[in-house]
Amino acid sequence: MTYTDFTTAPVMALHGSASSSKQWRSLCECLEDRFHVITPDLAGYGDQPVAGSQVGFAADAEPVIREIEKLGQPVHLVGHSYGGAVAMKVAVLRPDLLVSLTVYEPVLFCLLRNTTDRNQKFFNEMKTVADSLHSSIADKTPETGMATFIDYWNGDGTWAQMPSALQENFVSKIDAVAQNFVHGFEETVTLQELATINVPTMMMVGLESQQVTQQVSSMIAQVIPNAKLALLPGLGHMAPVNAAEWVNPRIFHHVLEVEQYRVTGVEALRWVA
Numbered sequence: 001m002t003y004t005d006f007t008t009a010p011v012m013a014l015h016g017s018a019s020s021s022k023q024w025r026s027l028c029e030c031l032e033d034r035f036h037v038i039t040p041d042l043a044g045y046g047d048q049p050v051a052g053s054q055v056g057f058a059a060d061a062e063p064v065i066r067e068i069e070k071l072g073q074p075v076h077l078v079g080h081s082y083g084g085a086v087a088m089k090v091a092v093l094r095p096d097l098l099v100s101l102t103v104y105e106p107v108l109f110c111l112l113r114n115t116t117d118r119n120q121k122f123f124n125e126m127k128t129v130a131d132s133l134h135s136s137i138a139d140k141t142p143e144t145g146m147a148t149f150i151d152y153w154n155g156d157g158t159w160a161q162m163p164s165a166l167q168e169n170f171v172s173k174i175d176a177v178a179q180n181f182v183h184g185f186e187e188t189v190t191l192q193e194l195a196t197i198n199v200p201t202m203m204m205v206g207l208e209s210q211q212v213t214q215q216v217s218s219m220i221a222q223v224i225p226n227a228k229l230a231l232l233p234g235l236g237h238m239a240p241v242n243a244a245e246w247v248n249p250r251i252f253h254h255v256l257e258v259e260q261y262r263v264t265g266v267e268a269l270r271w272v273a
Contacts, residue, residue, distance in 0.1 A: 008259050009099045010036040011076045012068065014083030017180045018149065018173050020045045023241050030248040035255065040067055042083065044176030056187035057089035064090050068097045076255040080104045080240040082180050091197045092189060100258040101197065102251050104204040104240050105213040108220065110187040122212040130181035133174060142174045149177060153237050195223040202228040202254040204247065206235035213237055
C-alpha cells in the first residue's frame with residue numbers, strides 16, 4: 001500500500017531521547033491499515049546530523065516542520081517525551097500543519113522554572129540528571145551519565161541489568177541526549193502560548209511515571225482548550241516503548257476520532273480516562 005492509497009491525513013510520530021524512529025515500529029503496525037505513518041529520526045539520531053543553531057525545541061521543530069511541508073498536507077502529530085515536547089513546539093509555531101496532536105508526557109521542564117517551590121524542586125531534579133550527563137562527557141566516563149539517565153526513567157538497577165551491547169548503544173547516543181537537555185533548558189515557551197493550540201489534543205500520562213512528568217503534563221492539559229487527558233494506570237514514562245500494546249490503541253482511537261469528525265462534523269465529547 002502506498003501513500004496515495006490513503007484518504008486520511010498522515011500520522012507523524014516523534015521519538016524520545018536516546019531512542020530513534022524504530023521505537024514506533026509497533027505503532028506503524030497498529031495503524032498501517034488506516035494511516036500512512038511517518039517516523040523521522042530527530043537531530044543527532046539515526047543518520048540525522050546534530051541540530052542547527054536555533055535555541056530550544058525550535059532546533060528540532062524546524063526540521064520537522066520542513067518534513068511536513070514536503071508532504072503538502074497537515075498531519076496527525078504524535079510525540080513521546082522529548083519528541084512530545086518538540087511536537088508541542090511545532091503546534092505553537094505552525095498550527096496550520098497539524099490535524100491533531102497526541103503526546104505522551106512531553107518534557108517541557110521550562111514550565112516549572114521559577115513558579116512554585118514544588119515545581120522548582122522538580123526542575124532541579126531534572127537539572128541534576130542533565131548535570132550528570134554533561135559531567136560524564138567532560139570526565140570521559142559516559143557510562144556513568146547514561147546509567148543515571150536510564151535508571152532515572154526506567155527504575156534503579158535497570159542499567160546494571162542491561163546487556164553490554166545495549167549499554168554501548170545508549171552510550172553512543174550520549175551527546176545527542178545531552179543536547180536534548182540543553183534545548184530543554186533553553187526553551188522559553190509559556191503556558192499562555194500553549195493555550196493557543198487549537199487542534200484536537202490528547203495528553204497521555206502514566207500513573208507510575210515520575211511526578212515531574214505528571215506535573216508538567218497536568219499543567220499543559222489544563223490550558224489547552226478541550227484537551228483530552230488519558231490517565232493510564234500501571235504505566236510509566238517509557239510506556240510507548242515497553243508497553244506499546246496499551247499506548248498505541250489510545251493513539252489510534254484519537255486520530256481516528258479526529259478523522260471521523262473531519263468527515264461527519266460530529267464532535268466527540270471531552271473525556272478523561
